[in-house]
Amino acid sequence: MRATRPADRSELAALPLEVAPRLLGAELRTTVDGDSVALRITEVEAYHGRGTGDLPDPGSHARMGPTARNATMWGEPGHLYVYLSHGIHSCVNVVCGPSGTAGGVLLRAGEVIDGADAAIARSGRSGRDLARGPGRLGQVAGLRHPLHDGIDAITGQPLNGAVATLRLADPLEEVATGPRVGVAGVAGTHAFPWRFWIPGDPTVSPFRWGRGAAAAALDLTGD
DNA sequence: AGTAAGATCCAC
DNA sequence: TGGATCTTACTT
Numbered sequence: 001m002r003a004t005r006p007a008d009r010s011e012l013a014a015l016p017l018e019v020a021p022r023l024l025g026a027e028l029r030t031t032v033d034g035d036s037v038a039l040r041i042t043e044v045e046a047y048h049g050r051g052t053g054d055l056p057d058p059g060s061h062a063r064m065g066p067t068a069r070n071a072t073m074w075g076e077p078g079h080l081y082v083y084l085s086h087g088i089h090s091c092v093n094v095v096c097g098p099s100g101t102a103g104g105v106l107l108r109a110g111e112v113i114d115g116a117d118a119a120i121a122r123s124g125r126s127g128r129d130l131a132r133g134p135g136r137l138g139q140v141a142g143l144r145h146p147l148h149d150g151i152d153a154i155t156g157q158p159l160n161g162a163v164a165t166l167r168l169a170d171p172l173e174e175v176a177t178g179p180r181v182g183v184a185g186v187a188g189t190h191a192f193p194w195r196f197w198i199p200g201d202p203t204v205s206p207f208r209w210g211r212g213a214a215a216a217a218l219d220l221t222g223d
Numbered sequence: 224a225g226t227a228a229g230a231t232c233c234a235c
Numbered sequence: 236t237g238g239a240t241c242t243t244a245c246t247t
Binding site: 045047059060061083085086087088089091093104106108133134135136180181182183184187188208210211 | 232
C-alpha cells in the first residue's frame with residue numbers, strides 16, 4: 001500500500017482544481033459510533049464558488065454566494081462539507097481554498113482499505129461497490145447530513161460521535177480527467193473537466209450526463 | 224405558499 | 236425509466 005502522511009491544512013488552502021488531483025490516493029478514516037472505516041480515494045470532483053479562482057463555477061452549490069446550506073464551503077480548509085443529495089444521500093467534500101472563499105472537492109469514490117466489516121454492515125454491499133459513487137461513499141464512511149457537516153479532518157476533533165482524519169499520498173504519476181457527473185448544463189461538459197480519477201481503478205463510478213449537459217456539449221462543439 | 228430540480232441510487 | 240425523500244431556490 002502506498003505510504004501516506006497526515007494532511008496539513010495549508011496544503012488544502014490551494015484552489016479546488018489544484019487540490020482535487022492531490023486527493024487521489026489519499027486516505028480518509030472515519031470513526032463513527034465506535035466503528036472505523038478507512039477509504040483510499042480513487043475519484044473526486046472540484047467545485048469552486050462565486051468569485052473563487054479565474055473561472056466561475058455554475059455547477060457549484062456556492063455559485064450564488066454564501067447561504068446557510070453551503071456555509072461550510074466558505075470556511076476553513078480541511079473541514080468536511082457534508083450535504084444531502086436528493087433528500088437521501090449524504091455526500092462528502094473536503095473544503096479547500098483559503099478561508100472566506102468557497103471551494104470543495106467532492107469525494108466520489110474510494111476503495112475500502114480497513115474496516116470492511118463495518119462498511120459492509122452499514123451498506124449491505126461488498127467489494128468494489130462499497131464506496132463506488134458519492135452517496136455510497138458517504139454511507140460507508142458513516143458521515144451524515146446535517147450531523148457531521150463541518151467536521152474537521154485535520155485536527156480529528158470529534159463531532160456528534162464522529163472523528164475524521166485525512167492523510168495524503170505522494171502525487172500520482174497518472175491521473176485521468178473529464179466532465180463532472182450529474183452536473184446540469186455547460187458546467188457538466190468538457191468546458192469544466194473538473195473530475196479526476198485513477199485510471200483503470202475498478203472502484204471509479206460510471207459516467208452519466210447531467211440534465212442538459214449533453215446538449216450543451218453538442219452546442220460547444222457545433223459552433 | 225407552491226413548485227421544480229437536485230454534485231444519487233436502486234428496483235422495475 | 237421512474238420512485239424515494241427532503242432541502243433549496245425560484246415563482247406566484
